[in-house]
């Protein structure tokens with residue numbers, strides 16, 4: 035009797051979601067990202083038994099510290115930022131045995147010799163099988179040095195050898211991927227000098243958010259919505275990435291970047307791509323990314339005159355957020371008193387393809403808005419003829435709102451009749467909430483993304499051509515502002531941005547939705 039082959043659909047969840055054995059090497063291990071996001075994510079993966087049995091974390095940083103000091107810092111970060119608390123002492127002591135620290139300068143070849151020797155030990159002790167996942171949690175100015183030194187020290191496996199079953203090397207890089215199209219190309223060239231594109235994982239943490247992933251499932255695993263997801267039925271789409279926080283001590287960084295490069299060029303464009311893309315031929319990384327790139331290539335490029343018409347920027351002044359008085363952007367530490375950097379931007383974006391021809395996508399992002407909310411709202415067309423004229427009530431168009439955060443969920447607004455003898459119409463919502471449907475402890479974006487990188491699945495990471503197309507769309511906007519004499523209009527902190535943003539929609543006979 036022959037044993038039947040295991041049905042791949044029936045494999046256990048844990049087996050299915052476990053990464054390959056590997057050493058995760060974090061450059062910039064003394065930084066905030068490691069303490070706040072990466073270590074808590076790795077710890078939570080250990081807690082949910084998703085880490086491979088052969089696994090180790092190796093921090094690399096300039097500061098001299100002992101292994102015990104490094105572990106204590108990481109433990110303190112996990113205790114503070116883990117989504118599951120308190121720390122499980124038994125699990126932590128096991129977890130800690132897999133943590134190592136290599137001290138050295140990123141531009142000193144001896145750092146990489148030390149790292150190579152350390153990794154050899156780790157392979158023997160932890161069974162990490164010479165697989166390496168490098169994480170560059172450092173400013174982009176350091177990328178070239180680290181990449182060149184890794185290559186020189188023979189710490190990058192050949193992608194071809196990997197395809198034939200040899201050990202693998204992958205590299206995760208954090209945004210910003212350059213500062214404009216030119217610099218992003220240079221950065222990509224520099225990384226390509228040592229790594230094949232299949233080894234590069236560019237992280238956009240919005241792609242790791244549960245609801246963002248659910249957008250693909252919602253669109254392509256249901257037959258009800260997709261037939262209406264086009265210019266025949268949709269009047270406009272509104273995408274909002276609002277934050278109530280200011281620049282949080284990152285004034286120096288924000289003076290260089292502004293909200294357009296910080297949020298729109300990456301997170302918001304990715305949300306737009308997933309909303310607008312065609313069904314991919316499969317869920318393979320390249321099939322999904324091919325479709326996103328097509329959306330980016332179909333975006334109508336803007337010139338100076340259309341930018342004046344279709345793009346509004348703003349900067350927050352003093353105001354009140356959740357009842358507390360907060361300073362103006364120009365009063366934040368390390369911000370110029372006459373800064374022209376935008377902390378708010380709204381745009382009307384057009385997608386020139388058959389599905390979306392003529393449907394405006396209104397997108398906006400801002401700091402110091404009334405509350406933190408990320409939402410994609412599909413606003414459907416008005417009924418062709420309204421039978422229910424006032425005074426008994428007007429008919430509002432249907433809206434499908436995908437709430438990315440907080441209160442993750444999807445709500446469909448439609449019109450009903452209020453109970454009673456008169457025909458009075460009322461908007462109601464069919465509301466799906468993650469919290470009540472599945473419980474609220476969803477994994478953090480970094481957990482999903484780190485695990486995917488360990489498994490070699492790049493679907494939720496951005497490919498080189500995507501990043502370059504994103505910059506190609508944003509560059510003309512930034513250039514046009516450089517030539518504009520007027521500074522950005524000021525909006526009081528705690529409001530929904532400058533009034534010019536309302537005018538942008540009012541000119542089209544529309545209004546922003548209050549998310």
Ligand code: BG6
Nearest residue numbers: 209239277279296297301408439
């Ligand atoms: C980061 C930006 O990429 O995203 C920050 O640099 C912003 O300025 C953050 O605050 C928002 O992320 P989230 O997950 O809190 O919406």
